[in-house]
Amino acid sequence: xxxxxxxxxxxxxxxxxxxxxxxxxxxxxxxxxxxxxxxxxxxxxxxxxxxxxxxxxxxxxxxxxxxxxxxxxxxxxxxxxxxxxxxxxxxxxxxxxxxxxxxxxxxxxxxxxxxxxxxxxxxxxxxxxxxxxxxxxxxxxxxxxxxxxxxxxxxxxxxxxxxxxxxxxxxxxxxxxxxxxxxxxxxxxxxxxxxxxxxxxxxxxxxxxxxxxxxxxxxxxxxxxxxxxxxxxxxxxxxxxxxxxxxxxxxxxxxxxxxxxxxxxxxxxxxxxxxxxxxxxxxxxxxxxxxxxxxxxxxxxxxxxxxxxxxxxxxxxxxxxxxxxxxxxxxxx
Amino acid sequence: xxxxxxxxxxxxxxxxxxxxxxxxxxxxxxxxxxxxxxxxxxxxxxxxxxxxxxxxxxxxxxxxxxxxxxxxxxxxxxxxxxxxxxxxxxxxxxxxxxxxxxxxxxxxxxxxxxxxxxxxxxxxxxxxxxxxxxxxxxxxxxxxxxxxxxxxxxxxxxxxxxxxxxxxxxxxxxxxxxxxxxxxxxxxxxxxxxxxxxxxxxxxxxxxxxxxxxxxxxxxxxxxxxxxxxxxxxxxxxxxxxxxxxxxxxxxxxxxxxxxxxxxxxxxxxxxxxxxxxxxxxxxxxxxxxxxxxxxxxxxxxxxxxxxxxxxxxxxxxxxxxxxxxxxxxxxx
Numbered sequence: 148x149x150x151x152x153x154x155x156x157x158x159x160x161x162x163x164x165x166x167x168x169x170x171x172x173x174x175x176x177x178x179x180x181x182x183x184x185x186x187x188x189x190x191x192x193x194x195x196x197x198x199x200x201x202x203x204x205x206x207x208x209x210x211x212x213x214x215x216x217x218x219x220x221x222x223x224x225x226x227x228x229x230x231x232x233x234x235x236x237x238x239x240x241x242x243x244x245x246x247x248x249x250x251x252x253x254x255x256x257x258x259x260x261x262x263x264x265x266x267x268x269x270x271x272x273x274x275x276x277x278x279x280x281x282x283x284x285x286x287x288x289x290x291x292x293x294x295x296x297x298x299x300x301x302x303x304x305x306x307x308x309x310x311x312x313x314x315x316x317x318x319x320x321x322x323x324x325x326x327x328x329x330x331x332x333x334x335x336x337x338x339x340x341x342x343x344x345x346x347x348x349x350x351x352x353x354x355x356x357x358x359x360x361x362x363x364x365x366x367x368x369x370x371x372x373x374x375x376x377x378x379x380x381x382x383x384x385x386x387x388x389x390x391x392x393x394x395x396x397x398x399x400x401x402x403x404x405x406x407x408x409x410x411x412x413x414x415x416x417x418x419x420x421x422x423x424x425x426x427x428x429x430x431x432x433x434x435x436x437x438x439x440x441x442x443x444x445x446x447x448x449x450x451x452x453x454x455x456x457x458x459x460x461x462x463x464x465x466x467x468x469x470x471x472x473x474x475x476x477x478x479x480x
Numbered sequence: 481x482x483x484x485x486x487x488x489x490x491x492x493x494x495x496x497x498x499x500x501x502x503x504x505x506x507x508x509x510x511x512x513x514x515x516x517x518x519x520x521x522x523x524x525x526x527x528x529x530x531x532x533x534x535x536x537x538x539x540x541x542x543x544x545x546x547x548x549x550x551x552x553x554x555x556x557x558x559x560x561x562x563x564x565x566x567x568x569x570x571x572x573x574x575x576x577x578x579x580x581x582x583x584x585x586x587x588x589x590x591x592x593x594x595x596x597x598x599x600x601x602x603x604x605x606x607x608x609x610x611x612x613x614x615x616x617x618x619x620x621x622x623x624x625x626x627x628x629x630x631x632x633x634x635x636x637x638x639x640x641x642x643x644x645x646x647x648x649x650x651x652x653x654x655x656x657x658x659x660x661x662x663x664x665x666x667x668x669x670x671x672x673x674x675x676x677x678x679x680x681x682x683x684x685x686x687x688x689x690x691x692x693x694x695x696x697x698x699x700x701x702x703x704x705x706x707x708x709x710x711x712x713x714x715x716x717x718x719x720x721x722x723x724x725x726x727x728x729x730x731x732x733x734x735x736x737x738x739x740x741x742x743x744x745x746x747x748x749x750x751x752x753x754x755x756x757x758x759x760x761x762x763x764x765x766x767x768x769x770x771x772x773x774x775x776x777x778x779x780x781x782x783x784x785x786x787x788x789x790x791x792x793x794x795x796x797x798x799x800x801x802x803x804x805x806x807x808x809x810x811x812x813x
Contacts, residue, residue: 150800152706156665156677161706162796169710169798171749171807174782227788227796240684241677242705298787306786317788325793332489344489344574351573372575373485373494377502416504425791449507452785453639454631455560455650458758460658463495463560465502467483474504 148232149247151321159324162247164227188224189311191216191258198222201252202281204274218274219255220282226251228317234291248291250318254278260311263419264301265410272403273396275314279426280399282316283392287431292318294326294430302421305448322430329427330439337438345440346387358468360475361408365401368409370468370475376446377466378417380409380475383442391428391441406443411480413447421448481565482580484654492657495580497560521557522644524549524591531555534585535614537607551607552588553615559584561650567624581624583651587611593644596752597634598743605736606729608647612759613732616725619651620764626655627763635754638781655763662760663772670771676720678773691801693808694741698734701742703801703808709779710799711750713742713808716775724761724774739776744813746780754781
């Protein structure tokens with residue numbers, strides 16, 4: 148079983164992943180996986196090569212773990228955390244550890260190996276956003292879990308090990324440091340101003356316009372003021388809400404349209420570069436926060452994290468967000 | 481001039497680097513630089529291809545910016561921050577920014593293109609560690625600066641853009657977030673226990689032995705309990721001191737021996753993989769801290785930072801540090 152260990156100074160947790168255990172020689176080959184047209188466990192027809200599905204979209208009455216799906220969610224075959232077991236919280240001298248309890252799932256976005264997320268229809272994209280919502284709602288029922296992180300690694304440089312288009316979720320028994328810091332920052336602003344900082348950002352950006360990429364009735368896509376990566380783009384609902392899992396179908400359909408539009412702009416401008424995106428939503432048991440506002444952050448993987456970034460927590464971004472937003476805004480898609 | 485911008489939620493600063501400004505097409509080619517045996521501005525004889533040196537080791541009476549050096553420190557030709565100019569602190573609506581004031585220097589570790597840091601003699605390695613000390617002491621005299629981060633990116637995947645062996649320093653007008661968090665964590669421990677947490681860690685690790693890689697009279701190399709990267713190794717002075725720049729020559733010579741030994745072990749075990757290292761030392765004006773302990777952290781670049789790490793601040797490490805330490809300890813170098 149994996150182990151969760153806490154850095155005693157930074158209060159940062161590390162997962163020592165025994166399922167993925169590596170010895171020195173395993174690191175020697177760090178080449179991108181080749182697109183050999185070979186076997187893919189995520190393609191339709193290969194359902195028996197993944198663990199049993201926990202959620203799927205099947206509009207044709209087909210049976211679970213058989214062909215006939217348009218979206219499929221399965222436990223990760225090499226999970227970094229697992230549902231079974233005791234929490235095992237304990238001290239090791241001055242250090243703290245616990246067992247790797249949690250969940251790690253893969254959301255396969257299409258049965259077709261050739262699809263990318265930006266090529267999906269609005270209805271398929273909406274199904275994906277609904278799948279995120281349903282999985283969060285389901286995992287919430289496990290009282291040991293405190294947070295579900297939903298993210299996508301697209302392309303080898305962004306951390307994807309399989310080419311077939313998929314997102315992932317990792318459910319955690321701890322509210323992660325990055326999420327706590329974001330909540331704390333938002334709370335500080337609310338205590339000063341009695342306003343949600345994301346609502347304030349949306350107001351200022353719509354007013355100034357220079358960092359807005361696009362918007363529709365319910366959502367806005369913008370380049371943040373202090374982005375850590377070039378062409379970083381956030382998509383936020385215009386109306387205040389802290390919990391993604393409460394979003395109704397029609398809102399998620401509206402999000403699918405703007406999300407797809409944004410990914411197409413990024414593909415057009417950057418030539419289909421690798422990217423990560425992350426859903427920021429409130430932790431379990433905090434479903435009515437005035438100070439937090441759910442949203443997605445999309446980060447193209449165009450620069451390297453090196454000694455300066457590791458040591459300082461600063462980031463060097465060679466593209467001003469005003470310029471990135473203008474280029475994305477004007478992209479012909 | 482570059483610009484420093486603060487994320488209003490996470491209080492994380494980003495450098496919008498105009499000296500390195502990039503448009504979309506500049507990101508298309510992300511291949512490693514080829515070792516063509518071509519021109520290198522850091523090689524002896526090419527001193528006129530870098531800005532004028534600010535520090536060098538020349539034991540033969542040779543003139544500055546001419547051949548005859550064994551170590552040379554020059555301003556970075558494409559600095560992310562520069563010394564000239566006003567601070568220009570200002571608000572932009574709800575956001576905060578200032579001018580990119582600071583310093584960015586390159587420490588060229590050898591005149592010979594073929595050398596790597598682990599191949600340097602003890603005397604050359606000691607010269608390098610003394611150069612770090614002298615540059616910190618010099619930059620401290622600029623009262624606008626609050627911290628100097630010294631680091632090395634070795635290999636393309638770790639962020640090096642030139643092959644010739646070099647370290648870098650970036651002096652900052654703000655104590656960086658990562659350093660503040662480390663200081664805060666150490667202070668919290670001291671307030672509880674009246675002891676330096678690094679001194680506690682050294683005691684526990686020497687007692688348990690399973691994460692110790694090697695030691696000499698003055699220094700210890702160990703795998704930390706919760707490493708973010710496989711084979712991460714820290715080198716700490718056994719005696720408590722918070723400020724690197726107060727270390728005398730003989731202590732730095734002892735450090736050079738253990739540092740070189742550690743890099744040789746990593747090279748042997750991992751096959752000369754890319755790595756970063758970072759000097760952790762106290763900020764300017766904090767030279768007598770009971771709760772902080774200077775040290776180096778070496779992080780081999782073997783895994784990718786992907787969506788999960790960006791979103792959570794957790795790290796997934798596939799190699800338990802006990803195993804990494806045993807392998808490094810037993811390496812025949």
